[in-house]
Amino acid sequence: MASEGPGLDEVVREFVIEGTEALDQLDVDLVRLEREPSDAALVASVFRHVHTIKGSCGWLKFERLEALTHAAETLMSRVRARELAITAPVITALLRLVDAVRAALEHVAVHGTEPPESYTELIAHVEMLARGEVDGGALLAVEHDESLGHAEGSVRVDVALLDDLVNKVGELVLVRNQLIQLAALHNDSALSARSQKLNLVTSELQERIMKTRMQPIGNLWKKFPRLVRDLATALGKTVRVTFDGADTELDRTLIEAVRDPLTHVVRNAIDHGIESPTERRRAGKTDAGTVSLRAFHQAGQVVIEVKDDGAGIDLERIRQRAIEIGISSAERLRQLGPREVQELIFFPGFSTTKEVTNVSGRGVGMDVVKTNIEKVGGVIDVSGEAGVGTTVRMKIPLTLAIIPALIVTNRGQRYAIPQASLVELIRLEGKSVQAVESAYGVPVYRSRGKLLPLVYLSQVLGLWSPGQSRGSDDSGLNIAVLDAEGQHFGMVVDGIQDTEEIVVKPLGKALKNLATYAGATIMGDGKVALILDAAGIAASAKIAAEDGVTHATPAAQAEPATPAQATRPILLVSVNESRLALPLDEVDRLEEFATTDLEYVGTRKCVQYRGAILRLVHVAELLEERRSLPRTPEADSAGPERRWAADLHADERLQVVVQSNAGRRVGLIVDRILDTVDETLQVRDEETRRGVTGTAVIRGRITELLDMNAAFAKAQEVGTDAAE
């Protein structure tokens, strides 16, 4: 039976539970009925219970049980129609039937199938009574298979009690952790042996208890066929829904947590995804759309997929909408890959439906779904192809309560990082600390050829600002590489301790709004430590922001791979509306200075930088102005010098590319640092103007290659000769 489809085991279990309840009620009712045979309500109740059991048997294809209960139903229907008087033999026969069904249910509970008996004798007897014939034949006692025992698997436990058990086990885990620490301090073999034993038993107990709260996701899916049908009907669409992996289990609390987001996504799929039958026919698809729900375990997480074969996501519409609501610029959007564009639908207030329907698209949309999924430590992403369909994929942790986590220290405090969001640990020592560079104000570290944005935990937590000295970090740099929704970034912490099983405790009302924390936990010494939330930290450090350096994202990897052999890391900057490329390996550092840091020595612009004076030159001053006729209105009114001066007044921060040559440094001021890319340079054009070596197309845009040597040499002269 169990192989018949999703959730059937659950259905059978429920049948046993409900059936047993119905039988208990029947026992009571039948006995009362014998005393009060004229009670119509009682007769109706008996009939209803028998009918319910029969219905379930029929539905579960328990044919022999169905035949048995059918006979009883026939008997009761005659009683109900007052065609048959209630006599002791009738009651007796019904009670025996109740016993037979109860025994059968016990068999079902253990084996999942109905017992092999055919109940012919009992059925014949009941049928005979139904015909109004007097009991003549001997009734065989229904055999009761004692060996089957009772249906112990179906003890119903109050959910609150289970939650309490989970909490208590959490306590136990903490005490266990404390004891292990204690045992490690004392060199006592007896103590350490006991603590080892306790360790094992606790782990097992924890695992079992957590299991008790696990529920198959099919429980949640049960409501979808109906929901899909109603929704599709209301929208004049034909939608089929399929399920795969309904027996995938996850913690009850998580089932609750994904209920609303999942419902929303399914509604979306039907409302926005699946097209009307006419549109589908036009697109060469079958009239009926399909929404497939799939769940499976993957690397300690549960993946839930909602896939539809509808119209897919219209990237152009997303781009338009993104510009409309001002979350991105047209320029920025051009640089985004298709996946990155799709991710925009998770922005608050994003909804591209042409008209608001009463089904979805009221502005509360995918951002709420995303927030809810992230609240339980999950991630969500969307992918799809226009015309083919959309897939929304949620990754949810199996359980919330107890998770493995890395303990790090910062400013004398401990913090826990859930193992699930940890990618790797990097330790930089001595000179390699210098390998931390800065791109557009964001410190970055080159990790295996990829730029890894860095955040300092102290800074994220508001414990120091970039202007302040971080104190002595000569001891090295500890970087925990974290994954925030596919985006990797490095978090610099003071120290790294051990991995521990921690019990996640929610934060109180006053702290719920802090996205930086996923909760708190109690450490072995009884102190509280905060659990860091990778996504929250990335968001507060603006790692995933539009500007700055975005790297190592799956989205970037999903883009067509460029030939590996000749790629070079390139820094893209913009100067006076044109894009310039600088070979990143000739760049020393990227810095940002406040205009107030700027000092003048004669006419030279300088800043104090690392204990020395750094001369700054605007790249525009190094380039031969290309045209006499400027292209844009604002450039029309301002030459390079005036623009540059205007920038100063605008109180902008100066973006500076620091270059060094033979021990001398120069800072090249650019308007904006756009991005860094790994690109094969295909120089399309020879030198177009002085100061550049050629032109190439990078990321679909014409980009000039800055002649670094010439720039360096020129920068030495600027301000000495070139009078202002």
Add this chain to the structure above:
Amino acid sequence: MTESIQLCTFFVGDLHCGLAVQHVQEILRHQELTPVPLAPRGVTGLLNLRGEVVTGIDLRYVLDFDQRRENDEPSNVIIRTSEGVVSLLVDTIGDVLDVPASTFEPPPRTLSARARSQVRGVFKLPLGLLLELDIDRITEIGSAQEARPN
């Protein structure tokens, strides 16, 4: 016989404050709290109360007194709210008092606006005034503050 109310009392600054005993779970001496960077003002940290993580709220902040001195050792009044257990940091613990309901009055205007909004009313006792705090208001820290912009 006049109705009376039982209040668990404590001192914050120069105020004698109280909360109805049914709200108060227990009193703890000074505890070391785990600080929470970025927490709203008034939240002093987290406390392990037999395995439960409890937020500490400093009543000096709530009642508009100047900041607690560094080596102060405030006591904890652990209260139960509809949204979990909270620890209130107070200067010193007072007695549990039976006060006649008839002596209750709305909060005096002399209190600062912020403090007044946190007080349900005042009991006029022979020895002075006893402020009954509004348990919902004093634990409201942070929820009024919107989520930090990401």
